[in-house]
Amino acid sequence: MSGLEKPAVQWTFVAIAFALIVVVMLSGVALTRMRAAMDTARADAMQARVDREQIEAAFQRERSARESLALQLGRERGGATGGAAGPPTLTLSPVRAKSPKGPELAVPRTSAPLIVLRLLLPAKAPADASYEVRLRSWTTGDLLWLRSGLRAGTADGKAAVIAPIASDVFAPGPYELIVNTIGSSPLPIAVYEVSFIEHRQ
Known part of the structure; x- marks a missing residue:
């Protein structure tokens, strides 16, 4: 008579199998949550990059507008003072x-x-x-x-x-x-x- 035919041994293997199933299920849940967290972090990073690019573009447009205005003012002042020196x-x-x-x-x-x-x-x-x-x-x-x-x-x-x-x-x-x-x-x-x-x- 082999040891596998004893009820205690059989229940031990059942318990081990059940524990393995629980571990696999918990690992799957943890992996799913980790992937969801990574996807969320990736989406947040992409949105932050888009926001930064939009802010930089707006900043550059503002600077360009100020530069154009300053250049125009310099020309007008130069004309008003009979050809004064332009910007340095x-x-x-x-x-x-x-x-x-x-x-x-x-x-x-x-x-x-x-x-x-x-x-x-x-x-x-x-x-x-x-x-x-x-x-x-x-x-x-x-x-x-x-x-x-x-x-x-x-x-x-x-x-x-x-x-x-x-x-x-x-x-x-x-x-x-x-x-x-x-x-x-x-x-x-x-x-x-x-x-x-x-x-x-």
């Missing part, structure tokens, strides 16, 4: 590599509402391309400003991307500007670095 310009040359200790060029902040960026282009830059300029924090890499659809102009007799920007974008600190082409095959063109410091009287 900032001319930058490309850097070959990111500086390990921060930008070497430091300029004082201006009280003018607008600055005209003049980013000199390297020789490889296509003359007929459409460009975008990205302003990022040199320290964190956060995108602070973006302007696209720009065409190459000239500055000091050299090819350059010229873009007006509200001066309040530049709080004291180091910055990195990146110029890329836009279109079906975008290309990185050049990187620029500059630090803004408080103007001392």
Whole structure:
């Protein structure tokens, strides 16, 4: 007579089987809840990203409107004063590599509402391309400003991307500007670095 024919042994196997079934059921419930939580977290993350993109787009539109208004006011004031000087310009040359200790060029902040960026282009830059300029924090890499659809102009007799920007974008600190082409095959063109410091009287 085998041990499996004893009632105690049989009930032991029944109890083990029942326990395994309960464990499997509980694991399934936990897995379902985990998947639901992951789906909820993923949906929340996607919504947060959409909200952030909408806020950034609205912020960029507001800055563009302020820059256009400041540029128009500068033109009107220039005409009213018989051709007074326009907004200050900032001319930058490309850097070959990111500086390990921060930008070497430091300029004082201006009280003018607008600055005209003049980013000199390297020789490889296509003359007929459409460009975008990205302003990022040199320290964190956060995108602070973006302007696209720009065409190459000239500055000091050299090819350059010229873009007006509200001066309040530049709080004291180091910055990195990146110029890329836009279109079906975008290309990185050049990187620029500059630090803004408080103007001392």
